[in-house]
Amino acid sequence: MIDWFERATSDPSLVVLEGFHAVKHAHRFGAEIVAVISSHDRALRELAAEVAPDMSEVVNNALAIPSETFSSLFRHPHPTGLAAVARRPIPIHPAAMARSAPIVLLDDPRHLGNIGAAVRICAAGGASGIITVGAVDPWHPAAIRGSAGLHFALPTIQVAGLPTFDRPIIAFDPEGEDGRGFIPPDDAVLAFGSERTGLSTTTKRAADRLISFPMRPDVSSVNLAASVGIGLYMWRLNTAPSWEGLG
Structure with missing residues (x-):
């Protein structure tokens, strides 16, 4: 799943979503999310249950990885410890x-x-x-x-x-x-x-x-x-x- 994040840096058809609220909004507005990773699994489950129950499935299906690995993927790792890759929508006229x-x-x-x-x-x-x-x-x-x-x-x-x-x-x-x-x-x-x-x-x-x-x-x-x-x-x-x- 981490391969998606490496691909997204050079593939214009993909976008990286950093942080709980970015992933939440993309999910709510119909983004095609292809990969989700998490470095704070338990804390994110609690956050989703408290403020965004509609995110529970996304968080539960995230790949849990060590904090060091998560940090290595981003210049400024988001403190919520959640990130995703989604497909960029086809532009409309x-x-x-x-x-x-x-x-x-x-x-x-x-x-x-x-x-x-x-x-x-x-x-x-x-x-x-x-x-x-x-x-x-x-x-x-x-x-x-x-x-x-x-x-x-x-x-x-x-x-x-x-x-x-x-x-x-x-x-x-x-x-x-x-x-x-x-x-x-x-x-x-x-x-x-x-x-x-x-x-x-x-x-x-x-x-x-x-x-x-x-x-x-x-x-x-x-x-x-x-x-x-x-x-x-x-x-x-x-x-x-x-x-x-x-x-």
Whole structure:
């Protein structure tokens, strides 16, 4: 079973899930898990029984290995002592994403932790999908750690350039119109710029509207994932919660 973890480092069709909650979320959202290992067998059984009974079968079927072996497989071994390998979902086309909730688009993001945190807030808020534009793989293990495995809760895809959408593009930019009172439409694409350079000229030109949110004077910016949360919840807090049709 350990061979799966060695394969996953070079096989783009596989992803590594590190930690109890990452494995839990992947399991809950239908991931095809092919291998599970554990270095804290008894403690994990107790944790599953206490906080996630639906994980009991996964934990019970995990291969118990020595802590030293577990630690040797990871640069930063997760303290819960649980890890898994799952098959990466086949990417879907942006046009196939549900129109009942916004798509979130990250324009050339660079920080893997920010990508993971953005995926997590998109899963919580009920976005219909998340698209990253650029060279950074949103399924990198560091991004999956940041999302706690919630990549499996919604379509998460990478594209080389800005797709053509038949949906309104709402781009968030400091130079945009005041966003107070603005409610994004259900079928919007919510675009957020890179941590370093902001929105690309291409994305700004494609946008139907540029929206800003107020900040205290002398504060230049907020974290990318925080911006995603603000923008997505402009929609979520003004919409009746419904999770039907989401991937």
